[in-house]
Amino acid sequence: MPNDRLRDALLRNGLTPTQLAAAIDVDPKTVERWITRGRTPYQRHRHAIAAMVRETESYLWPDAVAPERATEIAESEVVKVYPHRNSIPADLWDRLLNDAHEHVEVLSLAALFLVERPSFAKQLATKAKSGAKIRLLFGDPTAAEATKRSQEEQLDKDTVAARIRNALAFVRPLLKVPGVEIRLHGTTLYNSVFRFDDEMIVNTHVYGFPGAHAPALHLRRLSAGDLFETYSESLESVWRDATPYTG
Template sequence: MANERLRDALMHAGHSTSTAADQVGVDAKTVERWLTQDRVPYPRHRGALAALVGRSESYLWPNAVPAQRQKIAATSEIVETFPHRSDVPSRLWDDLLQRASARIDVLVHAGQFLHERPGFITTMKAKAEAGVAVRVAFGAPESEATERRSAEEKLGPGVLGARIRYGLVSYRPLLNTKGVEFRFHETTLYNSIFRFDDEMIVNMHVFGVPGPHAPAMHVRRLSAGDVFETYEGSFGDVWEQSHSAEW
């Protein structure tokens, strides 16, 4: 049986069997067998391949990673938890933003606290101009999902939508910046996601509790884990269902 997950991951990462073989340190025919015969690589090669394509070992070879190791890896991916998002240290937000060199993804309703940070917008602009891909998904101000969340947080009718529209003004300097894309989503937002390369802050939403008062966790990708990948996939699913933001 062919390993379609590995084939797809290599394709999206821009690698052929030859280039993957060179990176991992094996013969191209060996990579071909991994693809076409579903042969499972040795652990050192699994780790190298997973890092090469940016996917977890447990995703590429579901039966190869022992359950106990997956459990340990999942625990290790969670760097730190915070009882409230407001407890995430300012230095951590700054460090994650400054270190980002390939991708920044933001999924929020309004995310006002971000652009209220000194230098956040100018840093995002500089990152994009340096080649970092930036994607930001806001809640659609007039959507049913946004209005429902406004009621659930006891903000009152139209309040969250107004906060989103107010916050968008701060992002205007980024509107014509190459590499920055904005979209509106109309999904039920179970988590706000702030992804910086292979690290992210996840803000779990709780019914009746405003985002700043809900728990958050700092997650770092590990090749054998799938916590980071779960939230990465969730962002991708929301992004695909979103539409271009115009304001």
Template sequence: MPNDRLREAILRKGLTSVMVAEKIGVDPKTVERWITQDRTPYPRHRQAIAAMVREDVPYLWPNAVTPEKASRIGQSEMVKLYSRRSSVSYDVWRRLIERAEERIDVLAYAGLFLVEQDPRLIDILRQKGVDGVAVTILLGDPTSAAIERRSIEEGAPGVMAAKIRQVQQYYKRLDGAPGVKVLYHDTTLYNSIYRFDDEMLVNMHVLGFPAPHAPVMHLRRINGGDLFSTYADSFDRVLSASKGQPGDEVAA
């Protein structure tokens, strides 16, 4: 059977079998066999092609990486573990935002600290959208039960909804901005996720602790690993059930 995922990924990047072969130093007929006969390349070639087309090795060759190996690779995706979000310097956030060239994803209830620590953030995100970066902001629906439950668990009823309404005033300035979406969810979050291309900050949620006092993982995607992709998939699941405005029907 042909490897349709590999074929589609190569075509999507505007490449040909000959171009791929030249880049990784193999015969074009070898690349054709990888595509048409679903032959599995050597690991070094799998990594090179996956990086070239910006896809995960397990996606292109599902049977090539065992779960055990994916788990071992995933451990290397951890750049740093912070004991609390407040320990992540603004320089880290600024570097990740400014370097993003393809996507910026934010999944939180409010994430008010982002706009508070840099008043220029909204203008930066608008410009990123203009430059072709896909910016997706997923905020909690302030009318949902999940939001009030979170506030009660933190010992401050009503506060989370108030934070969301406060941050809405900032993000309203992005209305109509190209490449920028601000949506709302009613998910019970176990983590807040901030993705910048192939790097990610995951702010864990701990019962009874406000997010600034909970740990943060800094992850960097490595082909074949499963840690980064776990949280990327989580973001996508929430995105699929998010709405344009609080109270709207789920977006198609």
């Protein structure tokens, strides 16, 4: 079976099979077999290729890492576990946002705690103008999920919808900034995801508890890891089905 993920990764990075072969010192026919026949490269080559195309080994070759080894790597991807999201130090959020230069992605319902920060929108605008890809996913305030979440948290039925509208007011100026995309989703969120390049905060959702009181994971992406990639693919799935926000 062809490895379409590898083929696509090379195209997105402007690399030909011949160029890849020269960079890692293998025969171009070997690279062609990796792509057209789905052959799995040696570990040293997988690592080099993943670094060149800025993807994880687990994404390019899902079956290459043994389950036992994948579990060990996943444990290493966890930087820290916080019992509550509001236990995360403010300076960690500052550092994650300041250090992000390629990707800032948010999947949440409102994330007011983040977007209402005085400099948040300005920082994202600056990063987008410098070439970063900014993607923000908020809950649709008119969707049934917003009402359901309010009820689950034992709040007035319009509370979450109001939070979302407040959050959208903070980020609305970003609609005019090239490189920033904002969409609305109506999905049931099992986790809120905040990605900053190769680091991520995953805020788990616990029935009956607001997000601030639910646990959170600080993850760092590893080339052969699967945990970071799982949450990233989840965000991607919601993004595909979401509706562009036009203000």
